[in-house]
Amino acid sequence: MEFNSNIPISLQIKEYLLEKIILEEWKEEERIPSIREMGGTLGVNPNTIMKIYDMIQRDGIIYNKRGIGYFVSNGAKETIMKERRKTFLEKEMPAIARKMILLDISPEVVNRIYENEKGSLNKQDLNT
Amino acid sequence: MNNILSIKRLGKLIASDYGLYIRPHRNVLLSGFLFLPAFEILYFLFSGTSVSVGTRHQLIIGIAYFYVFLLPFSAYKGINKKQNGYYFTLLPASSLEKLISMIFWCSIIIPVAIVAGQEAIDAAVTFAIPHYNHGYAAARIYGSTSVLLLLPISVAAIFGNLLFRKSPVFKTIMLFGLIYFSITVSLGIYIVNHVSKNFDGNTYFKELTSGNNQAYEPASKSQMIYLDSLLKTTSDSSGKYDVTIKTTAGYGENGNGRGKNGNDVEIEITDSTGKIKSNIKIGRQGSVITGKTSGGNSYEKEERTVTMKMTEKQLEGFSEKFINNFKDKSGITACIGVCKAIIFFTKYILPLLMLILSYFLIKKRQIV
Amino acid sequence: MIKINNLSYSYTSRDVFNGLSVELKSGKIYGLLGENGVGKSTLLKLMSGILKNEGDAINMDGKNPWKRTPETMSELYYLPEDFTGPSNSIENVAYGFGKFYRNFSMDKLHDILKSFDLKPDSVFTKLSYGQQKKGMIAIALSLGTRYLFLDEPTNGLDIPSKVSFRQLVAGSLNEEKTIIISSHQVRDLDSLIDPVIIMDRNEIILNEEMGEIEKRLAFRLENRESAEALFSQQVINGFINVYPNGNGEITNIDTEVLFNMAIKKRETIKEIFKNE
Numbered sequence: 076m077e078f079n080s081n082i083p084i085s086l087q088i089k090e091y092l093l094e095k096i097i098l099e100e101w102k103e104e105e106r107i108p109s110i111r112e113m114g115g116t117l118g119v120n121p122n123t124i125m126k127i128y129d130m131i132q133r134d135g136i137i138y139n140k141r142g143i144g145y146f147v148s149n150g151a152k153e154t155i156m157k158e159r160r161k162t163f164l165e166k167e168m169p170a171i172a173r174k175m176i177l178l179d180i181s182p183e184v185v186n187r188i189y190e191n192e193k194g195s196l197n198k199q200d201l202n203t
Numbered sequence: 204m205n206n207i208l209s210i211k212r213l214g215k216l217i218a219s220d221y222g223l224y225i226r227p228h229r230n231v232l233l234s235g236f237l238f239l240p241a242f243e244i245l246y247f248l249f250s251g252t253s254v255s256v257g258t259r260h261q262l263i264i265g266i267a268y269f270y271v272f273l274l275p276f277s278a279y280k281g282i283n284k285k286q287n288g289y290y291f292t293l294l295p296a297s298s299l300e301k302l303i304s305m306i307f308w309c310s311i312i313i314p315v316a317i318v319a320g321q322e323a324i325d326a327a328v329t330f331a332i333p334h335y336n337h338g339y340a341a342a343r344i345y346g347s348t349s350v351l352l353l354l355p356i357s358v359a360a361i362f363g364n365l366l367f368r369k370s371p372v373f374k375t376i377m378l379f380g381l382i383y384f385s386i387t388v389s390l391g392i393y394i395v396n397h398v399s400k401n402f403d404g405n406t407y408f409k410e411l412t413s414g415n416n417q418a419y420e421p422a423s424k425s426q427m428i429y430l431d432s433l434l435k436t437t438s439d440s441s442g443k444y445d446v447t448i449k450t451t452a453g454y455g456e457n458g459n460g461r462g463k464n465g466n467d468v469e470i471e472i473t474d475s476t477g478k479i480k481s482n483i484k485i486g487r488q489g490s491v492i493t494g495k496t497s498g499g500n501s502y503e504k505e506e507r508t509v510t511m512k513m514t515e516k517q518l519e520g521f522s523e524k525f526i527n528n529f530k531d532k533s534g535i536t537a538c539i540g541v542c543k544a545i546i547f548f549t550k551y552i553l554p555l556l557m558l559i560l561s562y563f564l565i566k567k568r569q570i571v
Numbered sequence: 572m573i574k575i576n577n578l579s580y581s582y583t584s585r586d587v588f589n590g591l592s593v594e595l596k597s598g599k600i601y602g603l604l605g606e607n608g609v610g611k612s613t614l615l616k617l618m619s620g621i622l623k624n625e626g627d628a629i630n631m632d633g634k635n636p637w638k639r640t641p642e643t644m645s646e647l648y649y650l651p652e653d654f655t656g657p658s659n660s661i662e663n664v665a666y667g668f669g670k671f672y673r674n675f676s677m678d679k680l681h682d683i684l685k686s687f688d689l690k691p692d693s694v695f696t697k698l699s700y701g702q703q704k705k706g707m708i709a710i711a712l713s714l715g716t717r718y719l720f721l722d723e724p725t726n727g728l729d730i731p732s733k734v735s736f737r738q739l740v741a742g743s744l745n746e747e748k749t750i751i752i753s754s755h756q757v758r759d760l761d762s763l764i765d766p767v768i769i770m771d772r773n774e775i776i777l778n779e780e781m782g783e784i785e786k787r788l789a790f791r792l793e794n795r796e797s798a799e800a801l802f803s804q805q806v807i808n809g810f811i812n813v814y815p816n817g818n819g820e821i822t823n824i825d826t827e828v829l830f831n832m833a834i835k836k837r838e839t840i841k842e843i844f845k846n847e
Contacts, residue, residue, distance in 0.1 A: 081792050081823065083822055083824075085821065111741075111744065115738050115739070116742075118738040120765040122599070122780075123781065126782070206640050215671065219671075222663065223659070223667055227659075286653060286654050286655050289654070292621055293621075293644060293649060294644065294671060295641045295642075295671040296644075298639065569621065569622050569623045570621045571622075
């Protein structure tokens with residue numbers, strides 16, 4: 076994993092973990108790699124990993140079964156999605172809307188683009 | 204597990220040392236067995252005869268000396284300095300165990316292997332070709348002291364390898380060369396000075412009849428008893444020599460009870476013309492103390508004079524026996540004693556000393 | 572735990588340190604950073620019983636490593652920077668050493684060698700310098716000692732190997748172990764080491780966990796040097812400016828910049844991390 080030197084490593088790793096959950100590479104109620112295993116995979120100090128695991132555990136994304144390991148919480152994906160939706164709608168969306176207004180682009184145009192994307196993504200799913 | 208000596212760990216160490224230090228030199232050591240056969244072949248080619256048992260024996264021992272001396276330097280090369288030194292020091296075994304393992308391989312197993320191996324090859328050759336080699340060199344091992352020298356040689360090499368960081372072989376040879384050189388030289392000087400000047404027993408008789416002789420140590424009790432018995436057997440009233448023996452014995456009491464404090468002996472030998480043939484003095488004349496000493500002991504003198512006649516032959520016999528018994532034994536004894544002590548030292552004490560120092564070189568040396 | 576209290580050491584020609592004190596806790600991978608010649612190797616060798624330390628300046632679980640007892644030595648391993656590979660295979664050497672170390676695992680050795688792309692039966696003397704180094708690192712990690720001191724382990728390794736190295740060391744750590752990696756190539760150890768110890772001229776300038784550093788300093792990549800910054804370093808796409816961390820945000824600590832700052836602004840660093 077290549078690290079971007081601008082953003083703190085811990086946040087980058089957090090992103091990496093959340094991605095895995097959203098993409099359902101790590102399914103809910105499934106065990107995820109231990110702190111040590113994660114450190115070994117990424118080449119990052121396990122203490123750093125531990126802080127990140129603690130962070131997302133507090134957010135309810137994962138939980139710890141003593142002696143067994145860390146598991147993805149039930150509804151974790153939804154929790155993450157909710158949070159990201161919130162960020163998107165509150166931060167990114169208004170900026171896009173403003174640009175649309177400035178460039179005189181109507182929501183119908185956006186709708187068409189949305190439907191296109193959705194269609195091509197579905198085709199990808201069918202092919203796999 | 205005991206922190207200083209654990210048999211289990213020692214066993215592991217011995218096995219590990221074999222793999223790490225000894226085994227890599229297996230080929231070189233095995234090549235040592237080829238020397239004797241090669242020598243025998245060359246010798247036979249050049250002179251047509253076989254090598255004698257004695258020479259073969261000496262060659263075997265000599266080859267063993269060579270390999271045994273060099274082994275520690277190459278097997279445990281550089282263990283007192285960077286790189287190899289780190290691994291050796293870090294290994295979790297006690298310094299004592301490490302030393303024992305070194306001794307096990309370098310002073311016991313490999314020397315025995317080199318000697319026994321060569322002897323076996325020699326014996327095999329002798330057995331196979333009896334008309335060529337006469338006698339088993341192995342037979343010469345019994346009672347051979349030169350074989351035992353392998354032990355102190357290997358210990359010296361182990362010590363030198365641990366002590367010297369640069370050019371250890373050269374420096375070790377120099378060091379022990381120096382030690383033995385100084386011992387031999389000082390021994391020689393001592394012998395020359397102390398012994399020959401006064402105690403050349405062969406010429407004693409001549410001196411006995413030609414001049415004054417004084418030995419400096421007082422005669423001991425056993426010597427006096429001997430003199431008594433000697434005098435009883437060697438007189439003849441028809442002899443032409445007059446032998447007058449005056450003894451002064453000091454008796455006294457010291458803290459340990461009644462005892463003697465030295466005997467002086469004066470012997471005057473005159474021939475029938477009254478000419479003094481010899482005058483022998485034993486003991487520090489006048490050294491017999493009388494009266495009270497500062498230590499609170501008191502001594503008394505007891506003097507005795509005996510005169511007798513001896514024939515020339517009797518005189519010779521008397522002189523010879525006298526010389527043998529009354530030579531300044533304590534001096535010779537001291538001299539012989541010193542020689543023996545030095546030999547004992549170099550044979551037993553010096554190697555022991557080197558082993559102890561080697562232990563501390565393993566335990567307390569920095570690896571730089 | 573290793574407690575070093577008032578340690579002084581000198582080679583015949585010069586003092587290396589005088590009154591050095593530092594505490595090293597378990598469950599951590601320490602980075603011992605400093606220029607060449609500053610005393611990093613010396614410190615590691617003193618902790619390994621290789622250099623003399625008669626007094627009680629070094630306390631390793633209550634023992635002085637200079638005593639060289641088997642018990643102490645079996646709990647530590649020092650991988651030197653300079654070494655000659657023995658004329659034996661990696662496997663055999665590991666096996667020979669491993670007998671003396673409680674936690675040695677041949678399986679672990681094989682796993683590590685696989686990551687390093689090395690065959691266990693390769694003979695050291697037939698390998699390149701970098702490969703020999705990897706072989707020795709593999710052995711060192713497989714011994715599983717409580718204390719592991721690696722002296723400039725990434726010197727001579729290619730970039731993929733450095734990545735593997737970080738992964739393997741991170742994966743080796745557990746609560747019992749203390750790993751100390753000394754290096755003057757700070758970049759190689761980024762994100763692996765925590766805490767960071769910076770040494771310069773006989774002194775320890777900094778000994779802090781990343782969390783503490785993140786709390787007190789903020790590193791920002793900006794277009795130009797800043798007058799308000801405590802320290803600035805030019806990088807490829809601008810300047811990294813170091814500010815005191817006022818608002819509790821967590822920024823990416825650039826270990827190399829931190830190191831340079833510690834060397835050049837020693838007093839500032841000491842002041843910031845002074846314990847109240």
